[in-house]
Amino acid sequence: MTDRQVSRSIDVDAPPATVFELLADPRRHPDLDGSGTVRSAISGPARLSLGSRFGVGMRLRLPYRITNTVVEFEEGRLIAWRHAARHRWRYELEPTATGGTRVTETFDWSTALMPALIDRSGFPTLNARGIEQTLPRLKALAEAS
Template identity: 60%
Template sequence: MNDDHAVIDGRTVTASTVVAAPPAEVFALLANPHRHHEFDGSGTVRGATSGPQRLALGDRFGMDMKITLPYRITNRVVEFEQDRLIGWCHPAKAIWRYELEPVDGGTRITETFDYAGSPVAWGIELFGMQKGNAKSIRDTLRRLVTIFGAPA
């Protein structure tokens, strides 16, 4: 793992790693909601209930989730640049963003949880959820390294 810690800065939580795969290959996984459970480090994503096989800007997709109790959530793709950037949010308006940058030997993946625009940001902070998201981001990035391998 390239950066072994997540940085909490204002109302964003960010961490990065480098994997041994080209951006297009990483993007293909991130843009398929039916595979999100494969790399989710939070342990809350159970599987997609709706949505296309390949996401595009404005697409909606439903996910089966579980935090103590099972529930469903609908997300919408709000940021999209083929093979470089994808971000989605649910009704609380927090964005989960993945930025991809080609580097020697693979791709730098930067994951960000951005809750600056969320009307419930105060609750996220009150309950310390940003700290839990920092751990989940680190665990997600570790899973992506397991999937794609680390550069030599």
């Protein structure tokens, strides 16, 4: 992979503000995560903004904790965070003609400290599968709001 990004999109029958509120609340991230790796929100603000730091309990074979920093933020439109290895998770929201939202989730390792290692790790494929499971969960939660 040369662009070092994997993305998937879904249309949600809820306005961008509703979807964004779910993404901006780190306590909801375990509910949204389809990969099964995000287990709990352990620290941070109730609502994220640019520069916010939040801790998450994770499990990938073994349990661990990770601290993320919000590095991109545009209210109702864009939010992205990274952790110490510097790869990013990004959500872009576009309003649709029917009042809904087109959500694109991206795993971007072009900004990682060791992108070549991620290239060889299998994480891009695993994360693409995780995105494919996360987006329907986000859709269901937003549409139920």
